[in-house]
Every structure is written in structure tokens, then in C-alpha cells.
Amino acid sequence: MEDSFIKALSEIVGAQYTLSDPESLACYGYDSTPELQSRPGVVVLPGNSEEIARVMALCEGAGVRVTPRGSGTNLSGGSISFDSGVVLQTSRMNRILEIDEENLTATVETGVITSTLHREVEAKGLFYPPDPGSMNISTMGGNVAENSGGLRGLKYGVTDDYVMGLKTILANGEILKTGGKVVKDVAGYNLNQLLVSSEGTLGVFSEITVKLIPKPQTKKTMLVHFPQLEQAALTVSHIIAARIIPATLEFLDRTTIKCVEDYAHVGLPLDVDAVLLIEVDGHPAQVEEDAAGIRSICERHHCSFFQTAASTEEALKLATARRVALSALARVRPTTILEDATVPRSCIAPMVKLIQDTAKKYDLLIGTFGHAGDGNLHPTCLTDERNPDEIKRAHQAFGEIFEATIAMGGTITGEHGVGVAKKKYLPKLVGESGLKVMRGIKGAFDPRGILNPGKIF
């Protein structure tokens, strides 16, 4: 990158927030995606919307490409600049601008950490449900750009269901305001919804207004063991069919259970196929009724163990197995490839079975856990990046798993985004016409193609 351009950037955001030393460039050349890395040409950390707008105008004028970045926790390579462009890092923009208790909304700057917002609104008796596993570090901007989901997705939905308004800086530096605090709005195309999950390719969010709801009065946590996978899967379907919508309905498979037990010794049996963690919340009477309904469904499906937490501490204990699942798996081998295949709920059992068979076929260690209630599974391949043959087999295996996912009417990513990691599977999923529309939209927002190029399609 030319010195004069770097200097022009530093005149906008300040020299101390313009990083171009090789060490900084190396540290902004990765996100949480395994195997992918590429050093940007320069990193800028703007402090407000105005600075973002000026950076964008400068870059568009010069035809320099820009990749927005929150905390760099995405799992699809979305925040990596692959063509030595500008990484626009939002971490300085971390103020909660307003919690409006009358309209039940919160307005935040893009770099606010998700769990910080949780804490602040919960202190006021309110609730912002989306809770991705990365919530202690992911930014709100990143959540919106990836349309992140979380453990509470089944009952409460995902980020998309809460975004009411956005302030977005377009590629040419213009400011676009969409939505707002109104609950109903049908004026023109729904641009808000279009921008959610745009993965940094349509504009840079600077402010986000989200919907809040009252905090649930109470909750109940249950842990259930199933000797047979099919029975666990049927239980999931039957709970939903019984019109019970738990806040959380999480699943661990046999490999994951073994890793969790080896690592955390929480007393899980090694001879069961599946463990479900179920949480219901809401009005106390409703919670009691739902918990009783769930228990009888689990028993009908031959669970070998059913435990209900009697206290908050016990609930935390029961949730341990799910909470440490990723840690337990990640410690087994040096490289952890976490995937995101999502199928209709009725296909969970065949999907898990298929993943297990594929692992066997390619001689791989794959543990599967995830949001069973949403059909969103995280097959996690435990491997070693220094073993190219094994890595190749891992990619082949995931190729087959995604093919099967699409065949079952599912999707290649439920919450991690396409980025570059899953680009090659997208045409199969959306078809040529889908791609054509997406390209058209991209062109309307960013005619010179400078915003996060090479991502999604």
C-alpha cells in the first residue's frame, strides 16, 4: 500500500489508529476461521460514523478495497482482507447510545460487545435474546452482518428478529438510515432485513437499533440421557409437536460426550448415544407445565436419565456439559474445524448418523453438538493442520456432509455465514437465479465492488 494513501487515512482517523507495521498487519490477517489467513495493506480504527464515511469515500475514490471487522470471531473468513486492502476495525465504537424503556429498544454503536448489551438491558429488567456462543467477544455489528443465532434461538429467534433500525455507511461514504423505532414499517423495500447477514459486502453499520423484550420471570433446566440416537431425535420432534417451545434444546453426540467426560468429569455415561440439555422459561405456571410435558415425552422415548435443576447453581452444573463441549473437543487435537450444517428438525437423526458414518469412512474424529431444536448442528472435526492428508480427507468429508444437507432440504450454514469458506457450496443452494439477484443487489449498493470483495459469491 502506498505511503501517501496511508497518510491520507491517518489524517481521517488519527495516526495512532492507522496501523501498518508488519506485526499489526499479521494480527489483523486472521479471524476464527481455521486455515485462512492474509495480511491486509493497512488497518484503520475509526472512532465514529463520520470517520467511517470519510474513509469509505477516500477508498472508493482510490478503488481500494475495504473489509469491515468487529472482533474477528466469525468462522467463514468474512473479516479477512484477501487483496491487501483496508481492514476497518470497529472496536473503538463501543458505546451504548440509548436504552429506551418506553419503546423497548436499545441503540448501540457497532462495536458494542453482545454480552455487554445483555448485562446493561438485564439490569433494567429487559432482555436481548440473541446469545451466540461467542457473545462475550463478538460485536453487535458482526452479529448483524452474520445474522448470528444462539442457544435461545429456538424460542426467541436470531439477530434478524431483533434488528429494527440501522445506520449504514455505503461504499461511497453516503449514510443510509433504514428502519427505526417503529414496530410497523412497510415503506418501500425492507432494506433493514436485506442488510442483516450481508457479511460486510453492502455497507458498514455504524449504529444499530434493536428490539428488547421483558425478561422472562423464571426458567427451568433439564438434562436428559438417551441410549439411542433415534429416540433423542424423536424426542426433539415430539416436544415441538406437543406445542412446547423450549428456550434451549441442545444436543451432544457420543464422541462429544466422551470428550466432555474425559475433560471435565461431569458424570456423563459413556454408553449413551445422545444427551439433551433443555431449558424452558417464562411465567412460573407455564414453566412448570412445560417441564412436566417434556419429562413425560422423554420418558416415553426411553431416556435413561432425567434430571431437573433445583437451583440456579444446579442449573449451571447441568449446563456444564454443553458449555464445555467446544473446549473439550478442541483440546483433543491441535486443529479444530467447526462446521454449521443445518437440516429440518425431522432430519436430525439421519444427519447425525450420516456425519458419524462419513467420519468413519474418511477415518476422522468428528464430534457433533448443537442446537437440536433448530436443526442446526456443529459437526466438529478434530485434526492437525500439519497433516495435509488428514486435512484433505476432512474437506472431502465436509463436502459430502454438505451435499447431504442440501439434499435433505437443509442449508450449508445456519449461523456462521458463507464468507469465503463456504462460497463454493452456495451455487448449489441458491441456484443461478439466486446468484444473479444477489449480484444485482451488490451492484446497486457498491457499484465499484470495493466492500469486502470475494465474500459470499
Place this chain on the structure above:
Amino acid sequence: MDFVKLINCMRCGMCLPHCPTYKETFLETASPRGRVALVRKFQEGELVESEKFLEYVSLCLDCQACASACPCGVNAGELVAEFRCERKQEQGLSTMEDLILRKLVPHPDRLEAATAPLRLYQRTGLQKVVRSLGLLKVFPAALERMEGLLPKLPEAPLRQTINEVTPAVGEQKGTVGFFLGCVMSLIFSEASLATVELLSSLGYKVVTPKDQKCCGAPNMLGHDIDGLKEAARFNTDLFQSQQLDFVVTDCGGCGAELKKYGHHLDGEAAATAFSTKVRDISEILATEAGTLKEKLKPLPLKVTYHDPCHIAHCQGIRSQPRALINLIPGIDFRELPEADACCGSAGTYNIEKPEMSDRVLSRKVQNVQKTGADYLVTSNPGCLLQLKKALSEANPPVKVIHLTELLQMSLNA
């Protein structure tokens, strides 16, 4: 360095919100994930040891909060320290480092002699003169900081005055060796006396070998691995020659280092056996909670607790100190926000990196003030030094004491 330790990092970022330097800067280069990446890229030949590079890695406090948070078992703080040790081994110690780490620290008598003038200086009133005249301003800033941190020193270091054997009160339950930390003995001897008194009142015979040497933590900080190994070997032999049930320390830093002797000496049997016997005082006292509770008398104090990094992150001890404080009748315990975040002391960090240390410290002070406590309890001499000074200047001031001092206060109330 074991390369696997570096590639184990899956770059998930779970460590970032726990890292004090990241929380202050929001810069990836000042985060654990960034530091692992820097060291890895250095090993892979992609980065060289430039001035910036050294600046980034040396900003790490080695507080190991990142290790507590990491799902993959990566310890970025330790990796950075190991990296710096290896570089030091290649480059050799400077004359000054050799003087301090090899000729002074491992010899308790020399260390004590070196601090004697300070004692005199404080006692004769010279300190007041120097302070009021602002004479320290003409000294280099580091010296001024050091001087300002020092509380009033005891009459004599505890190592010189303590009996080798303190008998158990009543029926003897067991025998423990007491490891005196240098700074505890030199500066916080009253707290260590309280430790010994508590142990003996609970039925332990306490053996305090006078020949013991510094645990070696300063060598680790100075990236002097050979000096550390020498200390480990010496102390292992000394304590293993006695019949001891446990080796107890009331210094978080010493405890963390002693527990790693086995690791430092590459799994040597004697050192490993020694390490498995090491206990922080709170671990021993927690097993005696029932007996202790009967002896404790009411203290109507508002108290909060700061987790020293060397206790919480390095030794995983969190519940015991809190449980012990809560044993005291009438105590009003208030949890400290971000209790296990570093206070910025971090060995000699507060002198080497004053600016970052102050930022980290001022966050701690603000959190302490949010609790409204009159007393802050902690159990590591570095934290005691750093926090005593800062909180005595805070408005309103907060008293800072060692856990065993609080328990002794209640015992004797």
C-alpha cells in the same frame, strides 16, 4: 518452544475480553490471540524481532487470565514468557541482570542486607525529609515509583526472627513446612506471622527452614531459566529432607512457582513430589473450616476480595479465600467486579511499563470503590504493595490486608 502449543490456538478469541491490555487498548496486537500469533509468526520466520515486536510482547502482564478463559488449554502469557526466556538464553544476561538475578536474589542474607538501608532510611525520618523536599524527583522515575510503593518495613525480616520450629497448639495434627516468600518476609512479615499462628492454632507443627532461598519467580520474570532451575533444585532438596505433610506458603507468586518445580526440572521425581505437596495457605485453611469457624469472633466489616493472578489463574484457587472470609461472623462480604483481573503490579511490570500498569490499576481501584468496602483482602505481596498504595490514596481510602491478617483479626477480636 513446543510448536504444538502455538498451533493449539484456534483463534476463537474467547481470551480477548479477559485480557487487561486488550481491554485497555482494543488492539489485536495487545491481546492473547495476537501474542500467540506474533510468537508463532516469529517461529515460522514471517516476522523478525523488531522494536515493535518486542514492544508488543513485552506489554503482556503474564497474568494468565487468558489461560483461564481459553477452551483449548493455550496459555498465551506463559508462551510469551517462555519465548522471552528462550531469547534470553540465546542472548545471555546483562551485567545488571546477572548481578540482581544471580548474585542478589538467590542469597537471602544479601537481599536482606541490601534492604537494610531502606529500613534505616524509613526509621530515621530521612524518608519524610526526602519526600517533602521532592528529592526523589531528581532520581529516575523508576526509582521514584519503587520508593513510593514501599510501605513501612518491619523491624527485621521474618526469616531472621522466626523460630525454625513452631509447635502445634494442642494435639498435633500434622507437620507442614513454611515457605517464606522474599517479599513477604522482608515487607509483610506480620501477615506471615499470622499465617504461622493460624497453622499452629489449628494443630500443625510448622517448620520454617532458615536456609530456604527465593522460589525463583524473579528469575522467571527476568527470563533466566538456569537461575530458576538452580533455585528449584535447592529448595526441593531442602524441604524434601524433612518429614512434611505439606509445604505451605502465603505468597501467591511463590505458590504458583513452587507448584511448577516438577515441570521446571523436566519431571524429576523429587521435584515433582515436592510440587504435589505445595499448598496455598487458603487451601489448607479451607480444609479446616469447621474447626476454624468455632474459633472466629465477629468482625463487623465491609470486605471485598481481589483474586491475585498467581492464585486464581495460575493455581485455580477462587472459592477457598471467599469461603474463609465468609466464615467470619458478622462480616459483610461484597464481590468485587472483575475480581480476577490483574491489578497491574505483575512482578516488576509496574516499574517497567508504568503507563499501562496505571491504566490497569485505575480500573481495579474504580471497581473496588463500587463495592463500598472498607477492607480489600488479597494474598500476594505484589498486589498488596500495589493496592495498598493506590487505595490509601483513594477517596475514601480502603485498607488492604492479607487474608491471614483478616482471619487473625477475627481470631483475636
